[in-house]
Amino acid sequence: xxxxxxxxxxxxxxxxxxxxxxxxxxxxxxxxxxxxxxxxxxxxxxxxxxxxxxxxxxxxxxxxxxxxxxxxxxxxxxxxxxxxxxxxxxxxxxxxxxxxxxxxxxxxxxxxxxxxxxxxxxxxxxxxxxxxxxxxxxxxxxxxxxxxxxxxxxxxxxxxxxxxxxxxxxxxxxxxxxxxxxxxxxxxxxxxxxxxxxxxxxxxxxxxxxxxxxxxxxxxxxxxxxxxxxxxxxxxxxxxxxxxxxxxxxx
Amino acid sequence: xxxxxxxxxxxxxxxxxxxxxxxxxxxxxxxxxxxxxxxxxxxxxxxxxxxxxxxxxxxxxxxxxxxxxxxxxxxxxxxxxxxxxxxxxxxxxxxxxxxxxxxxxxxxxxxxxxxxxxxxxxxxxxxxxxxxxxxxxxxxxxxxxxxxxxxxxxxxxxxxxxxxxxxxxxxxxxxxxxxxxxxxxxxxxxxxxxxxxxxxxxxxxxxxxxxxxxxxxxxxxxxxxxxxxxxxxxxxxxxxxxxxxxxx
Numbered sequence: 001x002x003x004x005x006x007x008x009x010x011x012x013x014x015x016x017x018x019x020x021x022x023x024x025x026x027x028x029x030x031x032x033x034x035x036x037x038x039x040x041x042x043x044x045x046x047x048x049x050x051x052x053x054x055x056x057x058x059x060x061x062x063x064x065x066x067x068x069x070x071x072x073x074x075x076x077x078x079x080x081x082x083x084x085x086x087x088x089x090x091x092x093x094x095x096x097x098x099x100x101x102x103x104x105x106x107x108x109x110x111x112x113x114x115x116x117x118x119x120x121x122x123x124x125x126x127x128x129x130x131x132x133x134x135x136x137x138x139x140x141x142x143x144x145x146x147x148x149x150x151x152x153x154x155x156x157x158x159x160x161x162x163x164x165x166x167x168x169x170x171x172x173x174x175x176x177x178x179x180x181x182x183x184x185x186x187x188x189x190x191x192x193x194x195x196x197x198x199x200x201x202x203x204x205x206x207x208x209x210x211x212x213x214x215x216x217x218x219x220x221x222x223x224x225x226x227x228x229x230x231x232x233x234x235x236x237x238x239x240x241x242x243x244x245x246x247x248x249x250x251x
Numbered sequence: 252x253x254x255x256x257x258x259x260x261x262x263x264x265x266x267x268x269x270x271x272x273x274x275x276x277x278x279x280x281x282x283x284x285x286x287x288x289x290x291x292x293x294x295x296x297x298x299x300x301x302x303x304x305x306x307x308x309x310x311x312x313x314x315x316x317x318x319x320x321x322x323x324x325x326x327x328x329x330x331x332x333x334x335x336x337x338x339x340x341x342x343x344x345x346x347x348x349x350x351x352x353x354x355x356x357x358x359x360x361x362x363x364x365x366x367x368x369x370x371x372x373x374x375x376x377x378x379x380x381x382x383x384x385x386x387x388x389x390x391x392x393x394x395x396x397x398x399x400x401x402x403x404x405x406x407x408x409x410x411x412x413x414x415x416x417x418x419x420x421x422x423x424x425x426x427x428x429x430x431x432x433x434x435x436x437x438x439x440x441x442x443x444x445x446x447x448x449x450x451x452x453x454x455x456x457x458x459x460x461x462x463x464x465x466x467x468x469x470x471x472x473x474x475x476x477x478x479x480x481x482x483x484x485x486x487x488x489x490x491x492x493x494x495x496x497x498x499x
Binding site: 007010011088090091160165245 | 355
């Protein structure tokens with residue numbers, strides 16, 4: 001991976017140039033759209049759980065975190081297919097193509113969170129010292145995205161309806177993580193245990209902890225997320241290595 | 252010393268009777284158990300070695316396995332049997348301009364495409380104007396290539412690819428680019444590569460181009476090497492084969 005860092009950088013720079021130079025507001029516009037989405041959700045849901053402290057701003061944080069996951073995995077899913085000419089004719093390191101798309105979304109997600117900071121400050125009247133830790137959460141989420149992205153990207157070459165299937169799964173998933181409701185509404189213990197197994201749930205809890213509540217997440221939360229990330233990286237590499245031998249034929 | 256050693260190489264394609272490209276199709280296929288396909292050997296028991304600095308021509312009819320051979324050499328396809336060994340860096344010019352982005356300028360594309368082909372930014376910078384001058388596009392370096400004519404596009408792709416300086420070059424039928432002067436320039440460039448001791452594998456239907464470039468040529472038919480040796484001799488056999496109609 002390290003020896004391909006220049007290729008990686010060139011791909012990411014090209015990606016940003018293509019995405020943003022053609023809109024009049026450029027990069028600003030791309031940052032505006034997630035915030036408009038978050039604003040709508042905020043206006044709709046802010047009164048639902050009145051008792052919950054910082055509920056409304058929590059929606060913003062959680063929405064942006066989830067968006068990082070959904071945009072990132074979707075980008076990885078199509079990254080090989082959209083570069084079919086490279087796959088079929090040049091011996092490019094193929095995982096680098098997936099990684100470059102994952103890293104592009106990481107950069108966007110970091111910028112989105114930086115813009116979020118004044119909004120958090122405005123609505124909670126303070127900024128907690130643990131805020132920089134969102135970068136750690138971002139890196140963990142990136143690993144998760146890259147591992148899942150390797151599997152999705154490789155499978156998409158073989159199954160062309162995977163994009164639709166994945167987008168349906170994502171819209172189901174958005175309700176399986178604590179974005180619009182607090183974890184505390186799940187009272188039944190067994191359901192709660194299963195619910196908390198989801199690494200995205202843990203990550204969203206971590207995001208809210210470090211950016212709003214100013215508490216350090218438990219080591220156990222971290223270990224669950226790191227465990228899942230490691231699992232998906234290993235599984236992703238395994239699936240990718242198996243499937244990539246026939247990429248050029250299937251395309 | 253051999254730059255390329257191929258032994259006992261076979262490549263099989265599975266061609267399904269009904270192509271299943273979706274999850275749904277595959278589930279239906281599993282339930283109804285109609286997973287039928289035909290096997291097709293694109294290459295069979297190919298033995299071949301190419302010496303360092305040699306230019307090898309590959310000729311044959313459509314579907315004889317020429318492109319599959321190049322793709323395996325390029326490392327984008329993998330053989331089902333047999334082995335393949337290459338020494339030195341390999342550059343594949345199978346489709347020029349793969350990786351070009353229409354929305355980027357000529358300059359940005361030169362750097363991006365080079366980096367995809369494995370050339371560092373530093374090396375590109377060193378020969379950047381050489382590339383543009385060869386492509387005759389210096390005036391247009393900051394123009395987006397979506398505004399290029401197809402000739403300009405291919406010239407830029409050619410010039411960038413030529414600048415990669417690999418040990419082994421795989422070239423697939425890419426001479427039909429640009430006007431006569433540019434074609435001559437390309438041919439000259441390839442000859443220059445040969446003189447500098449680069450190994451070249453050249454696939455073409457243009458028999459004259461093969462004759463002028465390659466000293467040795469192989470003839471493929473239905474995935475097998477049916478003839479190998481002096482280019483003049485092999486080209487004659489090929490001509491006899493296609494005029495005869497049936498398999499030689």
